[in-house]
Amino acid sequence: MARRAPAPTKPSPTDLDARKATILEAVVVEHIRTAQPVGSSSVAATVNLAVSPATVRSEMVTLEREGFLVQPHTSAGRVPTDKGYRFFVDHLKSGVLGSAQQHQVKEFFANVRGEVEDVLEQTSMLLTQLTNYTSVVVGAGHSHSSILSVQLVNLDARHQLLVSVFSDGSVVKHSVMAPFDVTHEEVAEASKQLNALLINTTLESRVQVPSRSDHVATLVREAVSLLHAEKPTTDGEQVFIGGSSRVAEVFQGVETVRKVLSILEQELLVVSLVQDILDQGLSVAIGSENGYEPLSACAVIVAQVTIDGAPAGAVGLLGPTRMKYREALAAAHVVSEHLTRRFGGEEQHG
Amino acid sequence: MARRAPAPTKPSPTDLDARKATILEAVVVEHIRTAQPVGSSSVAATVNLAVSPATVRSEMVTLEREGFLVQPHTSAGRVPTDKGYRFFVDHLKSGVLGSAQQHQVKEFFANVRGEVEDVLEQTSMLLTQLTNYTSVVVGAGHSHSSILSVQLVNLDARHQLLVSVFSDGSVVKHSVMAPFDVTHEEVAEASKQLNALLINTTLESRVQVPSRSDHVATLVREAVSLLHAEKPTTDGEQVFIGGSSRVAEVFQGVETVRKVLSILEQELLVVSLVQDILDQGLSVAIGSENGYEPLSACAVIVAQVTIDGAPAGAVGLLGPTRMKYREALAAAHVVSEHLTRRFGGEEQHG
DNA sequence: TGTTAGCACTCAATTGTACAGAGTGCTAAG
DNA sequence: CTTAGCACTCTGTACAATTGAGTGCTAACA
Structure with missing residues (x-):
């Protein structure tokens, strides 16, 4: 384990x-x-x-x-x-959580309500509470989710908002700036065409955009390219970091604290840190194993969350190399399993 | 000033x-x-x-x-x-920013692209870069924005997603859990009714919800109440905190660092901190003036951002009481003015 | 051959002392 | 009111002496 x-x-x-x-x-x-x-x-x-x-x-x-x-x-x-x-x-025999904590986790998952984002954020707080370490919860990107709905909304004649809803329940918006004034009718028409074009596709699908040069077609092209440009940045991954103040209690030496905090500030970096560890097939990265020099005083524990067996996010804990591995591992695993169970079978909602 | x-x-x-x-x-x-x-x-x-x-x-x-x-x-x-x-x-005569920094700010605002959220987040990084202090950028809540579009999207028979677009360009989603299976047609109908009901209202408007007890009416009622329940929580305010790692350089004493960080973790608390200071008519809160005991070693500088003269967010800087007030004040003001200018007249977009 | 008691040795941490230096408050003279 | 002078207080540093934890080595032992 x-x-x-x-x-x-x-x-x-x-x-x-x-x-x-x-x-x-x-x-x-x-x-x-x-x-x-x-x-x-x-x-x-x-x-x-x-x-x-x-x-x-x-x-x-x-x-x-x-x-x-x-x-x-x-x-x-x-x-x-x-x-x-x-x-x-x-060589650690995997431990189990104290029964009080076990109870706390059950309690928590029985009672959390709200959007996925809220659940994930609260989960990261839970992890921090359980372990007293800084915690990370990474939500899945929506690159594999299909598009349920796309809508173009008029803000004013030159500015539209593209709102896309994905099958995993995530919503993404993009600002569209038209190079010409558009009417409500044109926006509505573009919206309709976009829906026809994109529904049930994923961000990885190729779609056939209209090549005409009228307003509507231009809007459609613009919207599609914005949406498909989404991927390189963050893949829509969400990161929730809980208990960064614990860094100050857990490491001695201002310099270490500063370095660790400044890593935590860069959410993209945290995502790839977690991903790298998972890619190496590890569930714990100790000191230099994590690949980031400023984190050489840290150990990072990760546990994957899966949906239908496919990787879909992860939870992590960050502490000093002399962290309480047994307890932290147990907490990370229990929580990741709860998350897997919650998101795994049924779609979850408020 | x-x-x-x-x-x-x-x-x-x-x-x-x-x-x-x-x-x-x-x-x-x-x-x-x-x-x-x-x-x-x-x-x-x-x-x-x-x-x-x-x-x-x-x-x-x-x-x-x-x-x-x-x-x-x-x-x-x-x-x-x-x-x-x-x-x-x-008694401080208000200073001006160094010309290099002045240039940096101009440069920054000439080049930022992307959604409002991205701009605000980057602005907070800018502020941190300019001053070496932890920065806070609070985006306006959308309680005064009117609704441009509401859409109910079917995730599955029991779960729908309510996606609302506001005139300030913000998008909010709510999960709706129907107490019965609904058809696509019912969802479409509810969506249509919601639009008729809500477009051009604000979250503060009272609306007349249908009192019938059929599926569609129930969905509509559910959606409206979810949307209107939004306010008490955060009012949709967005907080972006930049440079929390600076806390570790700027305060000596682990305990102080921990306390400050744990305040920064609670975003709602940060919002009200900034709001409290503004409400007192201050632009600087020193030590105990900020009202939070754990921040008694801090000074907080705030500068309001306005849209059409009305308060719409703020920028803030948090440092030790012995912070470089002149420079920090200058930076906060310049940045808040740039933001005001950007969001004030024209709607801004990518 | 592996284990252990004994011992000399090393080094960090603590204690005590002395001393220098920075800065004060007070006083008396200008 | 200002200031020079002075005694006093307190911190910080430097130094030596001491303590104690812990080691490595060696020689005896089972």
């Missing part, structure tokens, strides 16, 4: 004998709990291995040599590296 | 003789520049009063007694209080 990409056969370099694994795990757990370097005696005490600190120490030397741990300085305890966290996460 | 609320007659308690004013101003300027407590000798050196530090000192004692300055501790320099900043801002 925590890892999907690597082949099921365990490659030797990332594998460890049982004791090393136990020790590494203990270090990670303890460091997540305390945010402090973890020493050998603390590990020896925590773990049921019944070995002395000295033994732990010599194992830790190996773990450090292999890149799972680092010492901030001589005579300090050890801290996990990204690789250390990766091992930990890969 | 910097102050509008207080009566034009100067009330004595907030007034100071020329020398005290000069000294206070010097302290404020210096503290804004250095973020350090300002000592008497530094003031004596800066100012053209040709007085000794000792004199400055004795004046400062008075200024402190009257609440314009405070000492962080004995034997430290002085720091302005909110009241001190208020005096400073009230």
Whole structure:
């Protein structure tokens, strides 16, 4: 559940004998709990291995040599590296949510009302509340939805508004600026033609636009090209980011906070961050794995939402590399499953 | 320009003789520049009063007694209080933008394209770029716009989408859930009736809904009530916040950063913050003046945008109380004027 | 051969002290 | 009213000494 990409056969370099694994795990757990370097005696005490600190120490030397741990300085305890966290996460037995939280999620999904956008936004708040981390909810783009209705509305003689409704319930508007004055009748006619042309097509469909040069035909051409130009920008994807203030509690160091926030400001970037992680087949990206240098102090958890088995958005959580992976993973999965269930079968509405 | 609320007659308690004013101003300027407590000798050196530090000192004692300055501790320099900043801002001769920035603004408004929302969002980025502070752009609600078109679209037998277009170019959608299966014909008929009913009304108009109990009439009633229920929530106001990452650079102290960010997360709250300040007739709210305890370390600058003289949105800047008022005020005003000009006369479009 | 107790060593963090410097308030003289 | 002079207060810094956590190594042991 925590890892999907690597082949099921365990490659030797990332594998460890049982004791090393136990020790590494203990270090990670303890460091997540305390945010402090973890020493050998603390590990020896925590773990049921019944070995002395000295033994732990010599194992830790190996773990450090292999890149799972680092010492901030001589005579300090050890801290996990990204690789250390990766091992930990890969070997994490998937946890379940606390029953109180489980209840909270049920409650939430039983009661949310409103447009899809509202539900997604509130979901991101829910995730933040559950985990105390910054959350991201990405709604599906409508590139695969078919067009249910197109309408051209007159604002004034030169300006029209193209309003398109998609089968996923999304509505998109485009301003049309006519190079000439148009009458209401012409707009109505163009509207009618557009409907005939576009209904039941998707944004990916090719359509045959009229080549005449009269007002109506020009309007129609203009409208179609605006609509089809939609894709390159955002594909109509919607992003909802919740709890960005948590960034300030969770990272120490103003500079880190600033860098992370300024990434979060760029919603398109967040979308591609989430997408990249999913494309790699991961559900957790730790430190440098996420590909954005300013986020090298972060771990990102993602869980896909599907509609009829096809990817249709995702939820994500962003925290420090020493985040509470088990809980956060559980929360992300539970929430994504609820979303999948909600949007999966029935169309959902207020 | 910097102050509008207080009566034009100067009330004595907030007034100071020329020398005290000069000294206070010097302290404020210096503290804004250095973020350090300002000592008497530094003031004596800066100012053209040709007085000794000792004199400055004795004046400062008075200024402190009257609440314009405070000492962080004995034997430290002085720091302005909110009241001190208020005096400073009230007596600020309105500055002008640097010519490079002036140019940048012109350039920007000459080139922005796209929907109103896009323009406003980009404007907030512009403001942040100009000032290095977090910026807020509030778009007008459409409560006073008239309805140009209403359309009911069938998603499936039980679910319809109500799409309304307003004269200000905004589009709003509502999900309608019918308590019975409806046919395409019924939807089309309801759509027609809704148009007849609502076109050229505003959300504040009362309309006569059909009282019959057939499918179409029920749909119409449902749609109208959904549409009219819109207001209490947000009035359709749009908020665009730019540069929230600047919060992390501009305030020291994690706790302050967290508090400010968590206010910024609540967009409705930001809208009312801006509105409150405007309602007080202020263009700057310093520290506790803004009414939100978590923002007591902040100053907020606002400038209204008008359409045909009527209030229609605002731009704002949020920084520390020791923000660069002159520059920020200039930027806010220039930008708000550009917006006013753009939206004021002509309807604007892509 | 793997484990462990013992030990010397390292380094960060803390404490205490001394000192310099910035800035004040007060006073007395101009 | 202004200001020079001065004693005083408080912070910040530098430095040394101390503490303590934690290590690496080695030699003994099972």
